[in-house]
Amino acid sequence: MNVHPYLLVSGILFTIGLIGVVTRRNVIMILLSLEILLNAANLAFVAFSRVHGNLTGQLMVFFVMIVAAAEITVGLAIAVVLVRLANKTEADQLRSLKW
Amino acid sequence: MNYPFFFYGFSALMIASALGVVLARNPVYAVLSLVSTLFALSGLFVLLQAYFVAVMQIIIYAGAVLVLFLFVVMLLDTAPETLFRVKGGTLRVVGALFGLVFLSQLVAAARAFLVSPWAAAAPARMPGTTEAIGKLLFTTYALPFEVASILLLVGVIGAVVLAKKRVP
Numbered sequence: 708m709n710v711h712p713y714l715l716v717s718g719i720l721f722t723i724g725l726i727g728v729v730t731r732r733n734v735i736m737i738l739l740s741l742e743i744l745l746n747a748a749n750l751a752f753v754a755f756s757r758v759h760g761n762l763t764g765q766l767m768v769f770f771v772m773i774v775a776a777a778e779i780t781v782g783l784a785i786a787v788v789l790v791r792l793a794n795k796t797e798a799d800q801l802r803s804l805k806w
Numbered sequence: 807m808n809y810p811f812f813f814y815g816f817s818a819l820m821i822a823s824a825l826g827v828v829l830a831r832n833p834v835y836a837v838l839s840l841v842s843t844l845f846a847l848s849g850l851f852v853l854l855q856a857y858f859v860a861v862m863q864i865i866i867y868a869g870a871v872l873v874l875f876l877f878v879v880m881l882l883d884t885a886p887e888t889l890f891r892v893k894g895g896t897l898r899v900v901g902a903l904f905g906l907v908f909l910s911q912l913v914a915a916a917r918a919f920l921v922s923p924w925a926a927a928a929p930a931r932m933p934g935t936t937e938a939i940g941k942l943l944f945t946t947y948a949l950p951f952e953v954a955s956i957l958l959l960v961g962v963i964g965a966v967v968l969a970k971k972r973v974p
Binding site: 711715718719720723725738743761768770773775778784786787 | 813817820821824825827828833836837840843844847850851854855856858859862863866867870871874875878879881882897900901904907908911912915932934938939942943947950954957958960961962964965968969
């Protein structure tokens with residue numbers, strides 16, 4: 708079973724996520740595109756776990772998912788507070804650290 | 807079991823949905839496209855015989871994280887955004903740069919198709935069943951497992967502290 712197609716698909720997905728992080732202006736949508744990046748890395752991990760024949764890659768995916776869930780929780784809380792305080796949702800308008 | 811059909815089908819669905827996430831103007835459509843992406847990715851995990859990871863993906867990612875995203879998007883009531891700025895100079899340069907990165911990845915992977923030391927991967931010496939991963943999680947990787955639970959606790963406390971409204 709060839710594993711190169713999975714790596715290719717993972718690379719394409721990563722590129723799409725990267726374009727999303729750079730292009731999007733809403734902070735919530737930037738966090739969403741970040742999720743695509745993480746999932747592309749997960750796919751690469753599982754593909755390599757299949758190559759080596761052990762489960763280390765899949766355990767890494769397990770922990771990546773846990774960390775991503777915690778990060779999204781805190782990131783969305785920050786985004787909600789930010790939008791609520793500043794009344795702006797776009798990343799270019801949120802320019803100052805303190806207002 | 808027509809394996810290439812499933813691989814191409816799930817990959818096409820996943821890439822189309824990921825493009826939908828990046829290009830959608832309505833934020834709710836973007837989140838729903840991401841749900842579709844994660845389901846297709848879970849299908850790819852099953853093809854790689856990582857069954858536990860595939861189910862975890864659906865339960866945790868598509869089931870909890872994206873529902874949280876949807877709640878926040880609906881709470882903030884974000885309007886559909888315009889995709890590109892009026893002056894698109896920087897964006898086009900950066901977009902072209904990333905297109906070059908993508909092209910280099912494609913070329914490298916396509917060249918590796920010809921001479922591939924990974925072509926003869928062992929046929930499922932260790933399928934990723936729940937039992938196998940559970941054995942590893944509770945023996946070799948017990949410490950990261952406990953640390954991950956503390957990390958989740960810290961995340962939950964942080965989110966509650968951050969988003970709580972100050973009592974005047």
